[in-house]
Amino acid sequence: MTASLGRPVAAHLDTTTVREDFPILRRLAHGHRLVYLDSAATSQKPRQVLDALRSYYENSNANVHRGVYLLAEEATELYEAARVRVARFIGASSAEEVIFTRNATEAINLVAYTWGQETIGSGDTIAVSALEHHSNFVPWQVLAANRSAQVDVVDLTSEGTLDLDCLDRMLMEKRVRLVAIAGISNVMGTINPLSDIVDLAHGHGAMVLVDAAQMAPHMTMDVRRLDADFVAFTGHKMLAPMGIGVLWAREQLLQSMPPFLFGGEMIRRVTERETTWNDLPWKFEAGTPNVEGAIGLASAIDYLEQIGMKQIRAHEKALVAYALHRLADIPGASILGPRDPALRGGVIAFTVGDIHPHDLASILDRRHGVCIRAGHHCAQPLHERLGLSASARASFYLYNDFEDVDVLCDAIQTAKAVMG
Amino acid sequence: MTASLGRPVAAHLDTTTVREDFPILRRLAHGHRLVYLDSAATSQKPRQVLDALRSYYENSNANVHRGVYLLAEEATELYEAARVRVARFIGASSAEEVIFTRNATEAINLVAYTWGQETIGSGDTIAVSALEHHSNFVPWQVLAANRSAQVDVVDLTSEGTLDLDCLDRMLMEKRVRLVAIAGISNVMGTINPLSDIVDLAHGHGAMVLVDAAQMAPHMTMDVRRLDADFVAFTGHKMLAPMGIGVLWAREQLLQSMPPFLFGGEMIRRVTERETTWNDLPWKFEAGTPNVEGAIGLASAIDYLEQIGMKQIRAHEKALVAYALHRLADIPGASILGPRDPALRGGVIAFTVGDIHPHDLASILDRRHGVCIRAGHHCAQPLHERLGLSASARASFYLYNDFEDVDVLCDAIQTAKAVMG
């Protein structure tokens, strides 16, 4: 897998066939083949998912629950079957543990507004890592401020992995009620050692929330084996449409939490004096749910599992290994996060000399049709720690191939020539 | 427009052409032509909207804001253009006043969690009407309980319209901070006299939140002329996909409110010590938004305005007039709400003798392919006042025709024969 040996071939999955399922990959960008390297921001959608949406609206669309006519029964079945599909995908004990939200951000806010408001008190500590996405950072910062508690940031090692000693000290010295941690960093790509973290936290009586927004789409995830308390992820990063996310927690925990949003569906009985709540999972789903989104997510999961999560992970690891290798050959390119592809997901953030990341991204796009992201990637605290105001980021998914990596590297050379 | 003169013809819009745009209307239900009379729960979708969704995913899908490559710029333009489209549809002063939410329920909860938590204090009163949907009732009940305030219910007249004297007395005697009121009742069909209500409330220094979930899809709505303080509505009831809703409020008011959900997009700058918020409207849109939903809503609005909101309203009025007339001929059928079609939207709730509404709905579906809703329609307090545990409800939209009304009435006759 070296440049002199030429480009590796895709051994783990057949990207040519996969790419045919993604209509958008046929379009040109500024006259070039589209090289989409921003799946960490949002993934593209296969026609199978788009067909499922259309078929739902053309055949079975109705509001769910409480309707007794055929369409309503079909829509309800599809919606609840999607929940079962998600539950099985993540290894949940029952579908009641799967709460549909708008996205990962809402799932995390739900926990902060319900469990958090009830549990976090004066003097408590919420531990977050230094590489959290704003969505797993700001809700805790705000909650802590409201409850006279504090947010403490777990340091990183020089390799860009989590400093478990720092977490250990924190758990020892403070009254930590929650450890909020990303499964995979959306900047460093770091795969966090979740089972160590869960063991440490639980050993000190702290709960663990896993932000799995970058993990669920890219590797097998079993929430029962993981043993965390809350897991949040988002559909649009895993081939599903926008507007659907998931919160998972154990049934007993969800039972003990007060509801979040109030209105239709989430009630048992409403009188002018008082209201009682519906059973799980509906207690947490107020108003008309995004049935389309749930069906789309189930269809996306079907697609992913047909390819195989193990294959996807192996493919991305090979792409990242090749990309790390090729980028290392570009003078001035420096890479954030661990060097070892086994320690990282399909995300590579980098800088090239003193080329501003936005200029880099613009030139890659305009001159080569390469889509990468530039900025802080919703992780300003991390960038501040790294002493960077921005970085460039390429991220991979099952439809990317080794040619995409080559075009990326050629495009970076172009940018160097233009800006040099 | 009497039975003896036969079925009226559609004078206000060409339902034959309209119906061709709705693929689902071609399907059969239990072997019968599908007669969809549950648009108050959710509307069906025209192919123009479905095409817009597909085209978005096949051509321009990317995460919005902050991306500098072509797809991200296109997706951002489409998303923000959809906001402009919505703003123009409702007569907002600027697109910054249009906040995208998941649905009407979330929009109302947003107000309760932000403005409500900051404003409502001990001893304050929130006035709601007796015909509110749970989504415009339970959030206020919970807020009041949290803030040692109270919810007071404005009575109805015997005609099923709002008792303005009761509201007036309430405003006079209590410290009412908010009047939360539906534009059109989803049960009685009542069109509430919003300008009178707004004048009364503002005259006593109370704010007004209009739940326009049943109004925005069916009649012209100009938020500036309306002069309410908050307006909430939901896309899926107006030809748009599920998972998108809107909160409107004046820019100054939105500026003064704290944010609701926390995470990506809604921040200006995040440090480990503190966070500042983004400008409007993004301050209220945490995490990846439902870009598809917004584009679908804009496309739905294009469709509605091409037909004409005035034509739609006139068509529904004619349908309701005909249906009221035909139902009056069925012994045992009794109708909730005002008799005058000018006072009501396209919703008719009714009971037939002592046939259980769920039996009625099942038989209508199984024997004639007619989709109506049975139950409390998320308005339990109203049903309790009416002394009913449930009712049946037929609701109309632009794709319904007079034949649908005839089939409905025939089907009710069948149900009477079966259950008699």
Added chain:
Amino acid sequence: MLHGVRRAPVPVYLLETSHPVRGGRGRELRPGRLESAVDDLYRELILDAYKNPRNRGRLEEPDASYEDENPLCGDVIRMDLEIRNGVIEAAKFSGHGCAISQASADLILERVKGQPVEVVLSLSREDVFEELGVESLTVSRVKCAMLPLKVLKAAAYGMQPSLKPG
């Protein structure tokens, strides 16, 4: 041995309609799976039991009573049982609901009258379907059909506190 009217702590119908996760890929929705060209629901059997119930009413001095609600519609079923030597000597249902729930209540009581209480505990969804003469029911109507059995079981469990639902 009189057990007052209470609410079930764990709604039995929920256990029965909860979504199994393990085992198999779950039901795929085949188009038309829920459709029936002829109405197999509002037929003689159900309508007759609904219109001419044989077991509707209250018992004066029941040995066990139970009442619960279908949260989807708010309808309530109550069951009164008279038990002698472990055998259901008399049984009546009351409350209100749709034809499916009322017929189900009547037919299920018809089946258990004169039987040992244990029989109640062994009754399943399939037995209810059999009594109603249907092969399956849609999600919303299955709750109507199962409410009476749920209430009946709760009353029977009340008779035998050692036999709590698993």
Added chain:
Amino acid sequence: MLHGVRRAPVPVYLLETSHPVRGGRGRELRPGRLESAVDDLYRELILDAYKNPRNRGRLEEPDASYEDENPLCGDVIRMDLEIRNGVIEAAKFSGHGCAISQASADLILERVKGQPVEVVLSLSREDVFEELGVESLTVSRVKCAMLPLKVLKAAAYGMQPSLKPG
């Protein structure tokens, strides 16, 4: 007459990129509208101004200074002005940002040097595009291009408190 470095109370760029609601149906997105077969952005003019700025630096004793940030990226531009008899005698920009923002800063200062302060107030988005030699910019890059003008205007308004932005 020295105005300290402050933040603008109303971000000027926001006014310029806010979405007009009245008048017309708004821009329709034509496919390809944002595409360009040749890169018209990273060309000689912009790259030269970026690499060899003529107006980069700080003034020792500016009569007016202003600094603001592009919230999309966090980049900051500062402008120092020296004014004599209402004429901009000297002007420098500092801070950091992408090539577009840096080139825009340099070119716009080149244009206003030696001009009456009022000239600054009349400059528009089109003038910036003209200086950069581009016909249009996409939503995200227009903010880069407009940041310097925004900062320059704020500095100039500071000189003439009666001429607040409308």
